[in-house]
Amino acid sequence: xxxxxxxxxxxxxxxxxxxxxxxxxxxxxxxxxxxxxxxxxxxxxxxxxxxxxxxxxxxxxxxxxxxxxxxxxxxxxxxxxxxxxxxxxxxxxxxxxxxxxxxxxxxxxxxxxxxxxxxxxxxxxxxxxxxxxxxxxxxxxxxxxxxxxxxxxxxxxxxxxxxxxxxxxxxxxxxxxxxxxxxxxxxxxxxxxxxxxxxxxxxxxxxxxxxxxxxxxxxxxxxxxxxxxxxxxxxxxxxxxxxxxxxxxxxxxxxxxxxxxxxxxxxxxxxxxxxxxxxxxxxxxxxxxxxxxxxxxxxxxxxxxxxxxxxxxxxxxxxxxxxxxxxxxxxxxxxxxxxxxxxxxxxxxxxxxxxxxxxxxxxxxxxxxxxx
Numbered sequence: 001x002x003x004x005x006x007x008x009x010x011x012x013x014x015x016x017x018x019x020x021x022x023x024x025x026x027x028x029x030x031x032x033x034x035x036x037x038x039x040x041x042x043x044x045x046x047x048x049x050x051x052x053x054x055x056x057x058x059x060x061x062x063x064x065x066x067x068x069x070x071x072x073x074x075x076x077x078x079x080x081x082x083x084x085x086x087x088x089x090x091x092x093x094x095x096x097x098x099x100x101x102x103x104x105x106x107x108x109x110x111x112x113x114x115x116x117x118x119x120x121x122x123x124x125x126x127x128x129x130x131x132x133x134x135x136x137x138x139x140x141x142x143x144x145x146x147x148x149x150x151x152x153x154x155x156x157x158x159x160x161x162x163x164x165x166x167x168x169x170x171x172x173x174x175x176x177x178x179x180x181x182x183x184x185x186x187x188x189x190x191x192x193x194x195x196x197x198x199x200x201x202x203x204x205x206x207x208x209x210x211x212x213x214x215x216x217x218x219x220x221x222x223x224x225x226x227x228x229x230x231x232x233x234x235x236x237x238x239x240x241x242x243x244x245x246x247x248x249x250x251x252x253x254x255x256x257x258x259x260x261x262x263x264x265x266x267x268x269x270x271x272x273x274x275x276x277x278x279x280x281x282x283x284x285x286x287x288x289x290x291x292x293x294x295x296x297x298x299x300x301x302x303x304x305x306x307x308x309x310x311x312x313x314x315x316x317x318x319x320x321x322x323x324x325x326x327x328x329x330x331x332x333x334x335x336x337x338x339x340x341x342x343x344x345x346x347x348x349x350x351x352x353x354x355x356x357x358x359x360x361x362x363x364x365x366x367x368x369x370x371x372x
Contacts, residue, residue: 006047006048006049007049008022008023008026008049010047010049011040011043011044011047011049012043014043014046014047015036015039015040015042015043016039017036017039017040021036021040022040025037025040025041026040026044063118063119063120063121064093064094064095064121065094065095065096065097065118065119065120065121066089066094066095066096066097066120066121066122066123066124066304066307067096067097067098067099067115067120067122067123067124068082068085068096068097068098068099068123068124068126069099069100069101069108069111069112069115069123069124069125069126069127069134070082070098070099070100070101070126070127071100071101071102071103071126071127071128071129072100072102072103072223073100073102075223075224075249075251075279076250076251076279076280076281077249077250077251077277077279077296078100078126080279080280080296081126081296081299081300082096082098083296084296084297084299084300084301085124085300085303085304087300088297088300088301088304089304092304092308094304097114097115097118097120099111099112099114099115101127108134109137112134112137116137116141120143121143121144121307121311122143122144122145122146122156122307122310122311123143123144123145123146123307124145124146124303124304124306124307125145125146125147125148126148126299126303127148128148128149128192128193128194128195129149129191129192129193129194142155142156143156144156144157144158144306144307144310144311145157145158146158146159146160146303146306146307147159147160148160148162148194148299149161149162149193149194149197150193153319155319156310157319158306158307158309158310158319158320158321158322159319159320159321159322160299160302160303160306160322160324161321161322161323161324162194162197162294162324162326163323163324163325163326164194164197164198164200164201164326165201165204165205166325166326166327167276167292167293167294167325167326167327167328168198168201168202168205168246168276168292168326169201169204169205169208170292170327170328171205171246171274171290171292171328172202172205172206172208172209172246173205173209174274174290174328174330174334175244175246175272175274175334176209176211178244178272178334178335178336178337179336179337180242180243180244180272180337181211181243181337182217182240182241182242182243182244182337183206183211183213183217183242183243183244183245183246184213184217184218184219184235184241184242184244184245184246185199185202185213185217185218185219185245185246185247185248186218186219186220186221186227186228186231186232186235186245186246186247186248186252186256187199187218187219187220187221187248188221188222188223188248188249188252189220189221189222189223190220192223195223195248198248198276199218199248202246203218216238217235217238217242219231219234219235221247221248221252223248223249223251223252224251224252224255225251225252225254225255225258226255227252227255228247228251228252228253228254228255228256228258228259229255229256229258229259230255230259231252231255231256232245232255232256232259232260233259233263236259236260236263236265243271243272243337243338244271244272244273244274244334244337245271245272245273245274246274246276247273247274247275247276248276249275249276249277250275250276250277250278250279250281250282250289250291251277251279252275253273253274253275253276253282253289253291253333254275254281254282254285254289256273257273257285257286257289257333260273267287267333268287268332268333268334268335269335269338270338271338272290272333272334272335272337273289273290273333273334274289274290274291274292274328274333274334275289275290275291275292276291276292276294277291277292277293277294278291278292278293278294278295278329282331283331285333287331287332287333288331288332288333289331289333290328290329290330290331290332290333290334291328291329291331292326292327292328292329293326293327293328293329294324294326295324295325298324298325299324302322302324305322306320306322
C-alpha cells in the first residue's frame, strides 16, 4: 500500500490544533500561543513534514528567496562561493536562486527575468564588475542588491569592497625577501573592474618596494587556464624573462604552472608562481600553489548579512559598504630566484659572470638564506 503523504491537515491532527494555527506557526507569525507552537513543531518533526515554500510565500507575503548572480560557473571559485552562500542562507531560512551569465548581456537579462518572476527578496551580484543591466532592471524595483568592489550609492545598494592591496602587497614583499626583482604579472580581462583593481594594486606594491616593472613583464590574460598558458608562453619568449610571476587569479596561475613545465622549467626552482583567490584545488597542485586568499565564506557571509540587513531590519534600505580582507597563503610554488633564465647580455649588466648553479634552491643555500 502506498504511504500517505503528510500534509498540513496531518500535522494539525497530530498537534491537536487547527490548520490555521499550523499555518501561522510555520510562517513565523507572532500571534500563535507558545504552547500551541511547541506542539506544532513537535508534530512537524515527528511526521517529517516539509512545508510548501510557495504556499508559505502566499501566506506570509515573503518568498524567502535570494538571488545569486555569478559570471562563470566553470571557474572553481564560483561553485565554492555558491556552496558557502547556500549553506549560510539555509541556516537563516532562505533559499537561493542561481544565475550564471557567462559575461553575456542577453543571458544576464534572462537571469534577471527569472529572478523577478520568482519574486526574490534581494540579489547578490557576484560578477566582480558593475553590470549596468542589473542596475537598470532591478534597482527601480527597490530590490536590495549587493555588488563586489563598487555599487551606486543609492537605496538598497550595498558594496563589498575587497582589500586587494593587502594580499598583493604581501605577495610582492614575499618575493622580494626571497630575492626576486624581476617580477611579472598576468592581468585579467581589460574590461573587468576587479581585474583592473588587482593590476593597480600590483603596480602600486612594486613602486612602494622601489621596483618599476617593465611594460613587457605585464601581460594581459583572461582569467582562464588557456589564457594563463598563453600569457606565460609570451613571458618565456622574452630575452630576459621574469624570475617570478604573479597572476590575477588562480586559474591563470594553474595555466602558468602547466606552461612552465611544458617549457622545461621547474617550479619553484627555476620560476616562482603566485595566484589569487585560493580556490580549493590550489593546495593540491604540484607544487601546491602560493596564492592570495579571497575567502568565499567571507564573501558569502557578508553578502547575506547585507541582504538580511535590508530585508529584515533596515526598511530605509540605506547604502552600506562592507570590507573584505585578503591575505597571502605561502605554499611551495615560490622560492629564491634562479638566474639561469638570464641571457649572457643580462649577466654582463651585473658587472661580472654569474654561474646559474649558485642560484639553485639547494637545502644548503636555503639554510644560509634563513629559508625554512
